[in-house]
Amino acid sequence: MTARVLFIGGGVSTLVAVKRLREGPPELQDKIKLTIINKDEWHYMPPLFADFALGEVTEDQLKAPVANIAKRYGTDLVIDEVVDIDPQKQVVKTKGGKSLEYDYLFIGSGVRYAPEVVPGLERYGYHNYTLEGAKKMREALKQYKGGRVVMLVPELPFRCGCYPFEMVGRLLYFARRKDPKAEVYLVTSFDEKQMKQMFKDVYRQFRKLHRKMGIVYKAGKEVKEVKEKQIVFKDGETLDYSLLIYVPPVRPPKFVEGHPEFICPNNKKVLVTTFPEFRHPKYSNIFIPTDAAMPCVNFPIAGIFVHAAAIAAADALISDLVGVRATVTFPDEIMAVADFGPTGMLVTFDIDHEKPAQKMYASQQSPMIKFMKLAFYLGWIDALK
Ligand SMILES: Cc1cc2nc3c(=O)[nH]c(=O)nc-3n(C[C@H](O)[C@H](O)[C@H](O)COP(=O)(O)OP(=O)(O)OC[C@H]3O[C@@H](n4cnc5c(N)ncnc54)[C@H](O)[C@@H]3O)c2cc1C
Secondary structure, rough: OEEEEEEEOOHHHHHHHHHHHHOHHHHHHHEEEEEEEEEOOOEEEOOOHHHHOOOOOOHHHEEEHHHHHHHHOEEEEEEOOOOEEEOOOOOOEEOOOOOOEEEEEEOOOOEEEEEHHHHHHHHOOOOOHHHHHHHHHHHHHOOOOOOOOOEEOOOOEEOOOOOOHHHHHHHHHHHHOOOOOOEEEEEHHHHHHHHHHHHHHHHHHHHHHHHHHEEEOOOOOOOEEEEEEEEEEEOEEEEEEEEEOOOOOEEHHOOOOOHHHHHEOOOEEOOOOOOOOOOOOOOOOOOOOOHHHHHOOOOOOOOHHHHHHHHHHHHHHHHHHHHHOOOOOOEEEEEEEOOOOOOOEEEEEEEOOOOOOOEEEEEEEHHHHHHHHHHHHHHHOOOOO
C-alpha cells in the first residue's frame, strides 16, 4: 500500500524532510506518495530578508520556486492555503475549497506573526520578517537621515533567538554611515537575568561586544503602545525614536484554531510537538518539526533546530514504513553562525536529550564567520534554481 504523505508549507522544514525521505532506502520509494501544499509559489530563505532590507542582496537571491523542490524530489504540488485540519478523518481543507487526504501529515508552516497584539507596532514600526515587510524596511532605511534607531523585541518567544542581537550590530554599522552620532537601542520585554538564562555564555559575549560598540540595552520593558516616534511602556516610562525596527510576536497558525490538542500545553503561543521524533503526542501520524513548535520542546525558534527536527521526523517515518531506524535521532550539538555587522560568531548548542534542553556557547569570533553565513544562505537558494 502507498502512504500519502502531505506537507503543509514549502519552506525549510519541508525541503529538509522531503530530501531526507528521498535519500532513504530504495524500498521506501514505492511506498510513499509525497504532496506539498504551499500558500504561494515561493520557497524563501527568511534570514536573507534582513540582508535584503539592508540593501545587501536582491529579491532574486532570496527565493526559488517551490515547483523546483517538487520537480527535484518527485512530489505533487498544490498552491493553496490550508485553513483547517481534521485529524480524525485525516484530511486538510484549503482556502480554495480543496480537501486533501493523508496517511501522514508534516506541519511545516513556520510561524504566524501577530504584530496586532501590541497597539501601534505595525503602524509605526518596520520589520524584515516577510518580503513585504523587508521592502518597506529597506525604503525606511533609505529615508533614514540620523537619530536613534530602536530594535524592539516585545515578546517571548520570537523567531530566531540571535537575530535582534545580530541586527543591532548591523543597524549601528548602517546608521553610523549616515549619522556619526547615531545611537542604537536594544529594547526587550525580557530582562538581563532572563537573557543570561536563555543565552548562557553567549550572553556575556554578546554583551561585551555590544558594550564596545556602544549599543544601549533597555531590558525588562513591557510595551503598552507604540506612538509616532515614541514607545510607551507599561511602567509609564517613554522612549523616543527616529526609526523603530521590531521583531513580530508569534501565535499558532489559524488552521489549528478550534483544535486545542495542537497547542503546546506549557506555552499557548506555540504548537505542540514531542522530542525526539517531533510527532504530535496523540496523533502519531502527524509530525510537527516546524518553527512554531520548537519552544514546546525547549528549543529556540530557529532554522538550525528545524533542520535537525525535520531530519528526525523523516527518519521516524522511514522507520514506521520500512523498519530502518536511524542510529542518531537528533544531534548532540547544533551549530549556528551569527553576523553582528563588524564581526561574526560561531555559536554551538550543546543538546541535553534527557530533558530536552540546550546550552549555548560561542567558540569563535571573526569577520570571516559572517561571510560563511551569507554564503550558506545564498548557496541554499542558488541550489534550487
Ligand atoms: C529575519 C530572520 C532571520 C533569521 N535568522 C536565522 C538564523 O540566523 N539562523 C537560523 O537558524 N534561523 C534563522 N531564522 C529562522 C528560519 O528562517 C526558520 O527557522 C526556518 O525558515 C523555519 O522553517 P519552517 O519550514 O518551519 O518555516 P518557513 O521556512 O517559514 O516555511 C513555512 C512555509 O509554510 C507556508 N505556509 C504557512 N502557512 C501556510 C498555510 N496555512 N498553508 C499553506 N502554506 C503555508 C509559507 O508560505 C512557507 O513557505 C530567521 C528568520 C527570519 C525571519
